[in-house]
Amino acid sequence: MGKSARVLGWEFGRTAREMNALLKEHGYLDGNPGAYGLTEKGQQYAEEQYHSRGTGGYAQYNPSWETRTWSDETAAALKADMQVNPGGFDVGNSSAKEEDHFGCEPFVDGSGSDDDDGPAPSWKELAIGGAVVGAFLIAPHAKPLWNNKVKPAAKKLRDRLAKQESAESTDS
Numbered sequence: 001m002g003k004s005a006r007v008l009g010w011e012f013g014r015t016a017r018e019m020n021a022l023l024k025e026h027g028y029l030d031g032n033p034g035a036y037g038l039t040e041k042g043q044q045y046a047e048e049q050y051h052s053r054g055t056g057g058y059a060q061y062n063p064s065w066e067t068r069t070w071s072d073e074t075a076a077a078l079k080a081d082m083q084v085n086p087g088g089f090d091v092g093n094s095s096a097k098e099e100d101h102f103g104c105e106p107f108v109d110g111s112g113s114d115d116d117d118g119p120a121p122s123w124k125e126l127a128i129g130g131a132v133v134g135a136f137l138i139a140p141h142a143k144p145l146w147n148n149k150v151k152p153a154a155k156k157l158r159d160r161l162a163k164q165e166s167a168e169s170t171d172s
Helices: 005-012 016-025 074-084 098-102 123-171
Strands: 029-032 035-038 046-052 064-070
Touching: 005 016, 005 064, 005 074, 016 029, 035 046
Parallel strands: none
Antiparallel strands: 029 035, 046 064
């Protein structure tokens, strides 16, 4: 059975992105995130499949992508590679942080304050925020509710009251 990088990552306690970076470190993948390819070593353990929707029309409506499934032996081979060479192939850059694999820099708050958070919001602020969110969620349903439920019910009630009034006025 083939495993995706996400499923393979479960065995290592990593996400799919982290797993792909680890596979690249140890020579199974080459390329950059989102555009990885198999190396000769990786071709022994993985299979790539090309997919295309190909519905016609413009190119942006016809996405194509590749999926990669790893064999069951991949985890054992990778664990062995990790024991032999813990830093991966790129030994010169083995001290690099994990963020560097993805081209990200750590976030630094330049405000100069040591407070982790500002003051906690009060219950009134939370209630107002909840009301605003609720209004946005309800807004698309308000007009159909008014037109399909409230208006017809009000018209029936008005007609019934008008009928009762006319009946009472003719009785007197």
